[in-house]
Every structure is written in structure tokens, then in C-alpha cells.
Amino acid sequence: MSTVSVDERNADQIAYWNGPGGRHWVNRQQTQDVVLAPISAAVIARAAVQPGERVVDIGCGCGATAIELGRLVGAPGRVLGLDVSAPMLARAAERLPPELPVELIQADATTYPFAPGGFDLLFSRFGVMFFAEPARSFANLRRALRPSGRLAFVCWRAPRENPWLMLPLRAAYEHVPPLPQLGPEDPGPFSFADAERVRRILDAAGFRSIGLEPFDLALDVASGGGLDAAVAGVLEIGPTSRAIEGQPPKILAAVAASIRQALMPYLRGATVPLAAAAWLVTAASP
Numbered sequence: 001m002s003t004v005s006v007d008e009r010n011a012d013q014i015a016y017w018n019g020p021g022g023r024h025w026v027n028r029q030q031t032q033d034v035v036l037a038p039i040s041a042a043v044i045a046r047a048a049v050q051p052g053e054r055v056v057d058i059g060c061g062c063g064a065t066a067i068e069l070g071r072l073v074g075a076p077g078r079v080l081g082l083d084v085s086a087p088m089l090a091r092a093a094e095r096l097p098p099e100l101p102v103e104l105i106q107a108d109a110t111t112y113p114f115a116p117g118g119f120d121l122l123f124s125r126f127g128v129m130f131f132a133e134p135a136r137s138f139a140n141l142r143r144a145l146r147p148s149g150r151l152a153f154v155c156w157r158a159p160r161e162n163p164w165l166m167l168p169l170r171a172a173y174e175h176v177p178p179l180p181q182l183g184p185e186d187p188g189p190f191s192f193a194d195a196e197r198v199r200r201i202l203d204a205a206g207f208r209s210i211g212l213e214p215f216d217l218a219l220d221v222a223s224g225g226g227l228d229a230a231v232a233g234v235l236e237i238g239p240t241s242r243a244i245e246g247q248p249p250k251i252l253a254a255v256a257a258s259i260r261q262a263l264m265p266y267l268r269g270a271t272v273p274l275a276a277a278a279w280l281v282t283a284a285s286p
Contacts, residue, residue, distance in 0.1 A: 006084070006108035009132035013187055014108065017085035017130075020245055024236050026091045029062040031233060034223040039154055039278060040065055040125055042215055044072070046280050047152035052076035053120040056144055058109050058153070059083055059127015063092025063102075069123060070100035080119070082107050083127070110137040114144035121145075124153035130187045138205035145285040151207060154278050155192035157214070161277035164219045165189075168234035171262040172243050175254045179243050189239070198281060207283035215280050218273035221263070230272040231260050 006014055016022075025032065033040075044065070049055065049072040060066040060081035070079045079102040083089050089104050096102055105112070110131060122141050131137040145151075159166050182188050185197065192198050195212045202210045222230035234240050235256060244255055266272050 007110040007132065007137075010084070010108055010110060010130070010187075013130045013132075014084045017083075018087065020241070022085040022087040024241050025062060025085075026087050028233065028237050029064075029091055031223045031225075031229075032237060033062075033064045035219055035221065035233070036064075036125070038217055038219070039215070039276075040068065043123070043125055043152060043154040043280055044068060046213075046282060047121060047123050047150065049073060049121065049123075054078045054118060055080070055121045055123055056114075056119050056141070057081045057127075058122060058124040058141065059130075060092060060104070061085065061088045061125075061127065063089075063095050063104070065123065065125045066092060066102050066104070067096060067100065070097075070102040073101065075099075075101060077101055079103070080105060082109055082112065084108055109141055111140065114140070116143050117146045117149075119144045119146065120149050122149070122151045122153075126154060126156070126189070128153050129155050129189055129191045132187055134191075134201045135204040138202060138207070142206050142285050147285060149285045151202070151281070151283040151285075153281050154215070155198070155281060156189050157277040157279060158193040159190050162190075162275070164221055164274035164276045165238050165240075167262055167274060168221075168238075168240045168259045169243060171258040172240050172255045174258050175251050176243050176247055179239060192279065192281075195279065198279065202281075202283050206286065208286055209282075209284040211282045213280040213282075215278045217276055219276045220271040220273050222270065222272040224270050226270045227260060227263060227267050227272065230263050230267075231256055234259060234263075 051074045057066040066081035081104045
């Protein structure tokens with residue numbers, strides 16, 4: 001792994017993913033891979049990865065998608081896993097089978113000096129919504145693509161369409177102050193919720209044949225582990241974890257009790273399925 005220059009406008013996000021955000025994901029890596037597996041499968045299928053292709057995995061995190069992409073491209077291919085988070089990349093490196101053609105780099109996709117035309121596919125599972133100037137970031141990424149190279153990523157739709165994240169957060173707000181209100185275009189998990197904004201960004205970055213397909217599903221926030229596992233998961237990952245960061249044990253216990261009560265009606269055996277809504281986004285380089 002290596003580190004190159006970063007865009008200072010992404011500094012807050014870089015600090016978060018090298019701090020509490022990165023720690024939470026490393027601690028929950030195995031469980032989150034199970035929770036997000038249906039989405040990973042859908043966006044990988046949409047990307048239509050072929051043996052021998054060269055792929056950039058943007059925001060590869062703890063490595064689940066980079067590893068799968070490496071298996072798909074095989075020995076003739078190459079996967080470059082790019083992320084700003086040192087702790088998440090360290091976890092990815094621990095998991096990476098040595099025979100796979102995957103290289104992990106700590107870098108900001110906005111400024112990373114890609115070799116022009118060196119890749120067939122830009123790919124991301126929830127790694128592209130955090131750029132301060134996304135059109136500039138995507139323009140830099142597009143330079144990495146060969147002519148007619150492809151882009152495929154998945155991003156969240158609106159908060160109201162994602163109870164799997166917002167239901168626990170509303171329960172937490174019974175005990176903690178709300179998170180700062182983000183504008184619709186501020187970096188964050190829902191910054192690509194507006195389809196027209198996504199099209200505008202990609203068009204400005206030089207992409208063509210832009211398509212957004214709604215993808216709706218139920219995510220088991222318990223990962224098959226029952227109600228206790230569901231409560232533990234939502235306390236450690238996502239907006240609820242941000243809202244409770246630094247709170248004393250008494251408040252955390254009250255939050256956990258309220259979340260447990262909110263999730264109880266959704267318990268189905270050992271699962272807690274909650275609605276989730278994303279965009280599967282595709283585009284091409286001219």
C-alpha cells in the first residue's frame with residue numbers, strides 16, 4: 001500500500017475514515033460483508049466483469065469487492081483497490097489471497113495519478129458519495145479508462161427509502177441530539193440520492209450512456225444472529241454510530257433499549273429484514 005497526495009477539500013471525510021468510521025467498519029467487517037452481500041452481487045453482475053480485465057475498485061474498504069473482482073478477472077487481469085482509510089486497507093490486506101491480482105493503495109481518487117487509459121472498468125460499492133467535488137473526482141477517474149471503458153457503482157437512494165438505516169437512527173434520537181443537517185449535495189451516504197444530480201455529475205465528468213436502475217431489497221441487519229446482533233450492528237455502523245459517538249454508558253444503554261424496541265416488530269426468526277433502496281449506476285467513457 002502507498003499514500004499519495006489528497007484533495008484538501010476531502011480532508012474531513014479522510015479524517016473520519018481513518019478514525020471512528022474506519023474502526024467501526026474493521027470491527028464489523030465480517031458481519032457487514034454478509035449484510036451487503038446481495039448488493040455486492042447485484043452491482044458486480046451489472047458490471048459484467050470479464051477475465052483479463054483491468055479494474056479500479058473505488059473505496060474498496062475492507063476488501064470484499066476487490067477480492068471478488070480479483071477472482072473474476074483472474075491472473076491475466078488486474079484490480080487496483082483504492083481507499084483513503086488506512087485501517088480498512090490494512091484489514092483488506094490481511095484477507096487478500098496472495099494469488100489474486102489485486103493491488104491495494106491508500107489514495108484519494110480525486111488526485112491519484114492514474115495512467116491514462118489503463119483500465120477497462122471503474123467499480124464501486126458505496127465508495128463514491130463522499131467527494132467534496134464529485135465531478136472533478138469522476139473526471140480524474142475517467143482518465144483511467146480506455147475508450148469505451150465502463151463505470152458501474154451502487155449508491156443509496158433517499159433516507160426515507162432506507163429504513164434499515166433510518167429506523168434505528170430515529171430511535172437513537174429519543175436520547176441524543178440529531179446529527180448536523182446535511183445539504184442534499186454535501187458529501188455523505190445519501191449525497192447521490194437524486195438521480196438527476198448523478199447524471200449531471202457524470203455528464204460533467206465526460207461520461208456517456210449514463211443509466212440509473214432502482215434496486216430495492218430487504219437487508220437483514222441481524223445477519224442471521226437475532227435481535228441482539230441486529231442492535232449491536234446498527235449501534236456500530238452507519239449514521240446511528242455517528243450520532244452516539246462519545247456518549248456515556250447510561251445514554252448508550254438507553255439508545256440500545258429504544259433501538260431494540262423499534263426493531264422488535266421486524267424480527268423474523270433469527271433475522272431482522274428492513275427495506276433498503278439503492279441506485280445501480282452505469283456509464284461509459286467516450
